[in-house]
Amino acid sequence: MIGPGGGMRGVLALVWALTLLAGPAVRAQTRWPADTQAAGAVPPTRPLRPDSLRVFTPGRLYRLTGSPAFRRTVVPATLLTLAVLGTEKVDVFETDEALRREVTARVHLQTSLDDQLRHVPALASLGLSLVGVKGRHNTLNQALLFGLAYTINNTLTSNLKQLTHVERPQGNSFDSFPSQHTSAAFSAARLLDKEYGGRSGWYRVGGYTVATATGALRIAKDNHWLSDVLAGAGVGLLSTELAYWVYPWLHRQLVKGLGDRAVVLPLYLDGSVGVTAVVLL
Structure with a gap:
């Protein structure tokens, strides 16, 4: 015959065993303080989410979408995705040919304004x-950031042109995707935004308006497809984001290695913009 205390402990053991067998979705973790075990009382229970079950909750979604990395890459990623889906090889949206027919029928434009606008x-x-x-930075650091963003942008765009091998609308070459002019323009617009967008929204509006106008001119002149321009915008934004991400580390290495022995100056030559570094050996 089992006494009252033994019966209570037997019931608790049975409940605990059934809880363990119920699976991770309803499993509860119970803490048994030493004084509670000695008294034979029922301990308080607190259900916890087990480590083996990962639930994609609204909180997790908020942390993902609110992270700095997500905010910096969501727009470039979206533009690049739309660009790929709009290319002739994928042609989900069927926009490249349709837009070109409309533009060539209505617009006849000859200008070199897009060559100057991209770095404005x-x-x-x-x-x-x-x-x-x-x-956000002083003039020298802005010049260095511009040079770094320009280098990253030119490298990414040139390699993508060779990799994709897309024919231009006029059929004169196979380096259409993405648009180099648009890429440079949006890279420059993003730099202006990061440096002065916090002071006034008009700097941001002005920069992106110029960049959008550059891309529109490339389509109006029949130099690029719409997908080329969308991809160029995405690569341009991403290039400047990469430059701002890499620059703090690069700056520390330059200061540590060169100290006061280096002078960096902005450079403009034959339509190209960059920086010149002078190192005293």
Whole structure:
């Protein structure tokens, strides 16, 4: 015959065994303090989510979409995805040919304005810094960031052109995807945004308006498909984001290795923009 205390402990053992067999979805973890075990009382239970069961909750989604990495890459990733889906090889949207027919039927444009517009937002950022408008970085660091973003952008765009081998609308070459002009323009616009967008939204609006106009001119002149321009915008934004991500580490290495023995100056030559580094050996 089992006494009252033994019966209670038997019931608790049975409940605990059934709980373990119920599976991870309803499993509860119970803590048994030493004084509770000695008294034979029923301990309080608190259900916890087991480590083996990972639930994609609204909180997890918020942490993902609210992370800095997501905010910096979501727009470039979306533009690149739309560009790929719109190319002739994939042609989900069937927009490239349709837009070109409309443009060539209605627009006959000859201009070189797009050649000058692509670097205007970045030069505007440097100009604002030179006249004393305080941005996120000083003039020298802005010039270095511009040079780094320009290098990353040119490398990514050139390699993508060779890799994709897309024919231009006029059929004169196979380096259409993505648009180099649009890529450079959006890279420069993103630099202006990061340096001065926090001071006034008009800097942001101006930079992206110039970049969008550059892409539109490339389509109007029949130099690129719409997918080329969308891809160029995505690569351009991503290039500047990469430059701002890499630059703090690169700056530390330059300061540590060169100290006061190096001078870096912005450079503009034959339509190309970059930086010149002078190192005293």
